[in-house]
Each structure stands twice: as structure tokens, then as C-alpha cells.
Amino acid sequence: MFPTTAKMRTTLTPDLFTLNAASSACGVGMLWRAAIGLLAEVSVRAMVPDVISYSAALSACERAARWQTALFLLECMLQLGPKPDNIAFCAAASACGRGQQLEQALSLLPRLLETRLRPSEVTYNVLLAACERRRDWETGLWLFFSLKRDGRFGLRPDSVSCGSAASACAKAECWQEALELLTLARALHIAPDLCLFGAAISACRGADSAWPFREGQPSVRRFAAESARWRRGLLLLAESARAGLEPGLVAHNALLATAPWHVGLELLRRLRGDGLHPDEATYGALVAACAVTGAPSGGDAGAESQSQSQSQSWAAALALLRDAKNAALDPGPGAVAAATNACARDGHSAPAVGLLLRLQLEGMVSVLFICPRSTFMASTLA
Numbered sequence: 001m002f003p004t005t006a007k008m009r010t011t012l013t014p015d016l017f018t019l020n021a022a023s024s025a026c027g028v029g030m031l032w033r034a035a036i037g038l039l040a041e042v043s044v045r046a047m048v049p050d051v052i053s054y055s056a057a058l059s060a061c062e063r064a065a066r067w068q069t070a071l072f073l074l075e076c077m078l079q080l081g082p083k084p085d086n087i088a089f090c091a092a093a094s095a096c097g098r099g100q101q102l103e104q105a106l107s108l109l110p111r112l113l114e115t116r117l118r119p120s121e122v123t124y125n126v127l128l129a130a131c132e133r134r135r136d137w138e139t140g141l142w143l144f145f146s147l148k149r150d151g152r153f154g155l156r157p158d159s160v161s162c163g164s165a166a167s168a169c170a171k172a173e174c175w176q177e178a179l180e181l182l183t184l185a186r187a188l189h190i191a192p193d194l195c196l197f198g199a200a201i202s203a204c205r206g207a208d209s210a211w212p213f214r215e216g217q218p219s220v221r222r223f224a225a226e227s228a229r230w231r232r233g234l235l236l237l238a239e240s241a242r243a244g245l246e247p248g249l250v251a252h253n254a255l256l257a258t259a260p261w262h263v264g265l266e267l268l269r270r271l272r273g274d275g276l277h278p279d280e281a282t283y284g285a286l287v288a289a290c291a292v293t294g295a296p297s298g299g300d301a302g303a304e305s306q307s308q309s310q311s312q313s314w315a316a317a318l319a320l321l322r323d324a325k326n327a328a329l330d331p332g333p334g335a336v337a338a339a340t341n342a343c344a345r346d347g348h349s350a351p352a353v354g355l356l357l358r359l360q361l362e363g364m365v366s367v368l369f370i371c372p373r374s375t376f377m378a379s380t381l382a
Contacts, residue, residue, distance in 0.1 A: 013045070014045075015047075016042060016047050016048075016049075016050065016053070019038050019041060019042050019045075019047075019053070020050075020052045020053050020056055022038055023035045023038040023039060023053065023056035023057055023060070024056040024059070026038065026056075026060050027056055027057075027059040027060035027062075027063060028063075030060065030063045030064045031060065032057075032060040032061050032063070032064040032066050032069065034060075035056060035057045035059075035060035035061075036057055036060075036061075036069065038056075038057075039053055039054065039056075039057045039073075049082070050082055051077075051082050051083075051084070051085055051087075051088065054073055054076075054077050054082070054084070054088060055085075055087050055088050055091060057073055058070055058073055058074065058088055058091035058092055058095070059091050061073065061091070061092075061095050062091045062092070062094045062095040062098065065095060065098035065099040066095060066099070067092075067095040067096040067098070067099035067101050067104060069095075070091065070092040070095035070096070071092060071095075071096070071104065073092070074088060074089070074092040074108075078111070078115070083115065084115065085117070086112070086117055086118075086119070086120055086122070086123060089108055089111070089112045089117070089123065090122055090123055090126045092108060093105040093108045093109075093123070093126045093127060093130065094126045094129070094130075096108070096130065097126065097127070097129055097130025097133055098133070100133060100134060101130075102130050102131060102133075102134045102136055102139070105126070105127055105130040106127060106130075106139070109123070109127065118153050119153060119155070120153075120155070121147070121155055121156075121157075121158055121160075121161065124143055124144075124146075124147045124155070124157075124161060125158075125160045125161055125164060127143055128140055128143055128144065128160075128161055128164035128165055128168070129164050131143065131164070131165070131168045132164045132165075132167045132168040132171065134168075135168060135171040135172045136168060136172075137165075137168045137169040137171075137172040137174045137177060140164065140165045140168035140169070141165060141168075141169070141177065143165070144157060144161055144162070144165040144181070147161060148188075156188070157185075157188065157190065158190060159185070159190050159191060159192060159193040159195075159196060160193070160195070162181050162182075162184070162185040162190055162192070162196050163192075163193055163194075163195030163196040163198075163199060164195070165181055166178045166181040166182065166195075166196050166199035166200060166203070167195060167198075167199040167202075169181065169199070169203065170199040170200070170202040170203040171202075173203075174203075175203040175204065175205075178199055178200055178202075178203035179200055179203055179204075179232075181196070181199075181200075182196060182197075182200045182236075191243070192240075192243065192245075193245065194240070194245045194246075194247060194248075197236060197239070197240040197243075197245055197247050197251070198247040198248060198250065198251040200236050201233050201236045201237060201240075201247055201251040201254060201255055202250065202251055202254040204229050204230065204232050204233035204236070204254065204255065204258060205229075205233075205254040205255070205257050205258055229258045230255060230258040230259040230260070230263065233254070233255040233258065233259070234255070234259075234263075237251075237252075237255065246274055248276070249271070249276050249277075249278070249279060249282065252267060252271050252276065252282070253279075253281045253282050253285055255267065256268075256282060256285040256286055256289070257285045257288075257289075259289065260289060260292075261286065261289040261290040261292070261313050261316055261317075262316075264285070264286045264289050265286070265316065268282070268286060278327070278329075279329065280324070280329050280330060280331050280332065283320055283321070283323070283324040283329060283331040283335060284331040284332055284334065284335040286316075286320050287317050287320050287321060287331060287335040287336075287338050287339050287342075288334070288335065288338045290313040290314065290316050290317035290320070290338065290339070290342045291313075291317065291338035291339065291341045291342040291345070313342055314339075314342040314343045314345070317338065317339040317342045317343070318339060318343070320339075321335065321336065321339055
């Protein structure tokens with residue numbers, strides 16, 4: 001005879017291994033309250049929680065960015081035992097990073113050393129990830145070079161370290177530092193990964209070119225800087241492809257924000273071919289590029305080429321807005337204003353008015369909201 005369910009409930013008692021496994025499962029599902037409850041259940045059943053018990057609860061707090069609870073659990077381990085290991089410290093530091101508490105995360109490094117534990121590459125990478133989330137590129141570089149110089153523990157930066165530090169620089173628009181980290185990774189014989197390439201490509205978006213220019217008109221120097229910027233990004237994109245890596249949509253969008261519109265259309269075709277789906281930022285960057293005038297050139301041939309490019313850009317801007325609409329995407333009023341400006345600049349006022357009226361009727365955009373952003377509408381209503 002099999003025992004009844006009620007009898008099983010009274011005879012089956014979970015042991016520490018079972019409770020730890022259940023707590024770990026809660027961590028995967030970000031059920032941090034349930035994980036804390038299971039940790040408390042261990043004590044209620046007169047068991048002694050071990051490092052795995054606390055680490056499972058800390059992991060749940062980490063995934064849910066519950067940094068205060070994570071720090072409390074770590075302090076309990078430090079004061080009452082069991083002694084925390086590297087995994088526990090990393091989970092607490094990661095919880096602080098996810099909660100945008102960089103200072104709290106950094107304060108755990110000296111606490112770790114006080115317990116006579118040896119930090120690992122993972123320890124530094126967790127702190128670098130916290131710097132990336134806060135866009136604190138200076139602290140990120142300090143940690144990176146501390147890891148590179150400090151020989152006490154036999155540690156050295158890896159691709160994750162380089163990627164996190166470069167991403168912190170890119171998000172803070174410190175383009176030169178991000179690109180130098182890519183160069184340094186090669187010098188250290190670290191194979192750049194997707195994160196590092198993506199950060200370097202994104203950094204090109206905010207780059208003012210460092211190339212030495214001769215004296216000339218500011219517009220010429222500015223165009224040369226922008227040209228060097230997107231060309232550098234294209235080279236990085238090609239290099240990542242040769243390495244068997246494909247940067248994601250964020251990196252492509254950053255490159256689109258600097259490239260000429262005809263280059264942007266080719267990038268759009270490529271990213272679709274790679275299985276990526278353009279979003280609002282993609283279309284917004286492309287339409288904005290269509291509204292930008294071409295490069296200042298010397299000579300009649302250059303002027304003629306620029307004029308021909310502009311005469312096609314307005315049509316491309318309208319086509320891009322139609323594509324965005326068909327994909328149920330809204331690139332925003334800024335993109336619509338850019339498209340109307342492109343039309344008006346090239347002498348196509350009728351399509352600009354038609355575009356605005358059609359979008360107004362379809363409820364996609366308000367003409368009154370577009371007017372302050374569009375030089376064409378401002379001049380029309382003046």
C-alpha cells in the first residue's frame with residue numbers, strides 16, 4: 001500500500017540540500033522573498049545554514065537588484081558565520097551594481113581582503129560592470145589598470161574586463177579611451193569579444209576626430225572629423241565580422257548616427273541580412289542622416305555630386321518613414337521633422353506637406369508638435 005498524501009506530508013522532512021536547491025531555483029526566477037523565506041526555514045528546522053544556503057539567497061537578491069538585502073545577508077555571514085566566499089562577495093557586489101550603488105559595491109573589495117580571501121578576475125569584472133552601469137569611466141579605468149598592474153594575486157584582465165571598461169567609456173562618450181582599450185586588448189593578446197567590439201563601435205558615435213588637420217574652414221574640418229569617425233566604425237564592424245562576431249543593433253544604430261545616409265542604407269540592408277530587426281532608433285538615425293547636407297567640396301564636380309546626393313536623400317527619408325510605419329514603428333517627431341526639412345531643402349515642399357497631413361490623419365504625429373522642430377514648417381507658418 002502506498003502512503004496517503006497527508007501521511008507523506010507528516011513523514012517527509014526536507015533536508016538542507018533540498019532547501020538549498022529550492023532556494024537556488026527561486027534565485028533563477030528572481031523570487032528573492034521566497035529565497036529569503038527558505039533561508040529562514042533552515043534555521044526554523046534547527047539546521048545550520050551553510051555557504052550554499054546564503055549564496056543561493058544572495059543570488060536571488062542579485063538578480064532582483066535587492067542590494068540592501070544582499071548587504072544584510074553578507075554582514076550576517078561576516079558576523080555570525082559561515083565565512084563568505086568569493087561567490088558570496090561577488091553576488092552582493094553585483095546586487096549593488098544592478099541597483100546603481102557603485103560606492104557600496106566598491107566598498108566590498110577591502111572587506112573581501114580583510115577576510116583573507118583572494119579576489120579573482122570575476123571579482124574585478126563584477127565591479128567593472130557596476131562602473132559600466134553608472135557610466136563611471138574613471139573608476140572603471142582605475143579598476144582595469146589596477147587589475148593589470150597588481151601582481152599580488154596573479155590576475156590579468158580578460159575580454160570581459162576590457163569590454164566592461166570600454167563600455168563604461170563609450171557610455172560616458174569618452175571615445176578615445178574606449179578605442180585605446182581595444183588597442184590595449186590586442187597588445188595583451190586578449191581576443192576582443194562582442195562586448196568590446198560593440199563598445200568601440202558605439203564610441204565612434206561621440207568621437208571628435210583626433211586626426212591632425214591643416215588650416216581650413218571649420219565646416220571642412222568638421223566633415224573630415226565625421227568622415228573619419230564613421231569610417232573607423234565601419235573598419236571595426238568589418239574586423240568583428242572577420243572574428244566571427246556580429247555586434248548587435250545598439251552598435252549598428254550608433255554607427256548609423258554618424259554615417260552618411262547612403263552608407264546608412266547599405267548598413268540597414270546588411271543588418272537585416274544578419275537577422276537583426278531595425279527599431280525606432282534605427283529609422284530615426286537614418287532619417288536624420290538624410291536631412292544632413294552633404295560634404296563641403298571644392299570644384300564644380302564636387303558640388304554636382306553633392307547636389308545629386310541631396311536630390312535623392314529626401315526620397316530616401318520618405319521611404320524610410322513609410323518602412324517604419326509598415327513595421328508598426330514610430331521613429332518620433334524628430335525624425336518626421338528631419339524628413340520634412342530634407343524635402344523642403346531639395347525643393348519638394350508638396351511631399352513634405354503631404355507627409356505631415358497623412359501622418360496627422362493616421363494619428364501617428366501631431367503637426368503642432370512637429371512645427372517647432374521643423375525649419376520648413378516654421379518658415380511656412382511664419
